[in-house]
Amino acid sequence: MSLAQSPGIWGEDPVKLTLALKMTRQDLTRTQMELNNMKANFGDVVPRRDFEMQEKTNKDLQEQLDTLRASYEEVRKEHEILMQLHMSTLKERDQFFSELQEIQRTSTPRPDWTKCKDVVAGGPERWQMLAEGKNSDQLVDVLLEEIGSGLLREKDFFPGLGYGEAIPAFLRFDGLVENKKPSKKDVVNLLKDAWKERLAEEQKETFPDFFFNFLEHRFGPSDAMAWAYTIFENIKIFHSNEVMSQFYAVLMGKRSENVYVTQKETVAQLLKEMTNADSQNEGLLTMEQFNTVLKSTFPLKTEEQIQELMEAGGWHPSSSNADLLNYRSLFMEDEEGQSEPFVQKPWLLR
Template structure:
């Protein structure tokens, strides 16, 4: 068969047809048969002299042909023949008929269905097939182009189908979240109503106590009044008794005188004797009268012992009742004040909880059902249980994001280069696509551990990012160093649950000084060394009591609660005896993915909490807002106040870090004027101290010193 580029073709009108929206294999076969039939009805017709027309560029054909590089003498002859032949201004018939055919086919499509865009491509496919079949010379190239586009379209369709279940799942999760929000709101309304009822009960109790207090006060007033009346009654009785005694004595004297006067033997007595007896009797009377007057003067206001004892007993009982009432009153008063304070604090907590509730309702979502992730995570329920064990919701979100991000990261073959901007780290400055080496998480962890070992082995004068890139060049060569830099950076940015990756990423981007990591590693090494020294039998076992002693000696500034937290993460509980042994080497082990044991994680957590508390105390001592500026002098005084044990070297290191000045350029302590001139924002200074290895050197101030 002759080359289609050197002969004429006739073009027949294509037959109209209908399209189906299906995409099955059978429908595709039918379309191919129709295509072959249409192929037979669409022969090409070339335009001028058996050659392809260069329309619409034929008018400037000479210029174009001069710019093209001829492939042979035959091509030049053909070009000259085109220039010599008269050219018309109309399109080639083959092109016009193809355009008409395409226009009619597009009009026949039903564009109202979901597969309209897919059907719209079919006429273009057929036109392209005509070109492939008729232009034999370019058939391999055109076929490869068509196949490449078809493969890409099929791949995109598969992705769309794969994302359809995810869309339905998102809708379902949205409905579940809405239901949980409504449930939380109902539960919170119920709690608020319960708190209101409890408040009313407390108010009723306070009213009841106040009534009891008033009744007790009235009873005390009545008892005092009755005591005064009883006292007046006893005074009256005392006076009446005195009068009665005087009357009785007078009657007794009269009776004696009458008995003496009536006695017959009195007249027979000796007058001298009687006179003497009378004299002695009068003397006795005078003495008795004097004694009586003395007794009256001394004991006139006295009461009988029986009445005194009765009154004393009554008074004692009343005093006891009064003291008891006073104690009850004082207790009720204190309870009333406590209830008032509790009521005020409850009001504040209620307002705070209400505000937090509104914030939570506005910003947060209900607690998710993590069991749904079992069917999504690779590895099934067993792997998800292993990943989720002992983690809270925030950590589970990180795990889920890591799994999703890892799957997406594994699909990438190339990373886009970030360019050469100043904000781009030096080890990522590259323009163009960068290959994704796709290492496993275990390989990345081992690579980072090797980098840390090399960094700590010798004193490195270069910055950490430069060291990292030079390390990759030494390990993988200059050509692959950039690809590995991008690959490792994307991995450590994704896997935040791995301690090795998290700390390496923080140091690499400048969020944390490498001295922090080095200091913590040295602390853990020292702690392990102390345990090895205590283990005299070299069996890897120590008792819980020995562990507690080692922790207190190694961390003398930690509180008792922090020591107990470390003990509990090591396996101690109140039910375990202090002589129980522990395999201390397990506390410092790491798995293949760089995940350490809870004991080491708790040490890191306490380190961060202690640093935050230290900086918070520093901010309180300064008494400034975040946006205020702090001078070097104020910072020096505040650091000395909150940590009196700071020596000059450590203090200079902290000031150098906070104000970003070399230690040698810091002004002298006596030069207060120059220290006042060096200022920086408090927020910036605290962030810089948070990046470095900032910690308390000695015990905090005593309350007397602080005041």
């Protein structure tokens, strides 16, 4: 139906329609203004859900920022401490370097021990044997022993020390005393015999008196003094020989006789324990058995010390508990009475 055919429209009052149109336009204008105000006032507004999500994200980021600030502050403080340590270390380094230069300027050069091989009796081979495994301090002792033993062999007589109170009783004599010139092996064997008699004694006299009486019984009163001087001069020189150095220390009162006795008893007990553990009597123990015997014999030693004893006996990191050890070889002595390092080790671990 067209407008011309619509009686409802053409039948309206024009004034009324004009007024309605005017009112409608006003409403449109007002609505447009409200719309513009809404756009102006709420154009930047976001939905609540988006706002809450952004607010949560912001809170998380703020917490992370606070954590990072705290971490930064700790790192900054540590950096300051490290810088102070660095500066202190630099000062110490410079000081040590200056001291090193001063030491290098004033210190005695390290000795060239290979020069000794041409002057020591026995030549390079013997010197290599004597010097093996020894530090400079020990090499000095070896060299002094070689020099001392050479001088000792050249002496035919010793001058008597007299009868002063400071002179040991077994050396009190005036005049010349013959140098019997025994070999090192002979001296060691003689000292071992002396220890055997000493341990078998029931009535204990002082060790110096016992020593002289032993020499009188062995060589007779006429030769006892000569042997006393001869033995004394030998054991005074050979510090590296275990038998001689121990006898000298006890004879001069520098070590208690009980120390030697205790050591010998402990070694004997250790060998007995190992023998008991060797059920097949083959002279062999597993490393596990070896460890058990050491712990039972030396209950006061720490795990680290037991480990050192095992290493001295032949254990090494690649060994297993089932590996076998020839324990009897640990208690052998050479012809000069030197025992294996294992036997000496327990008394070095104090």
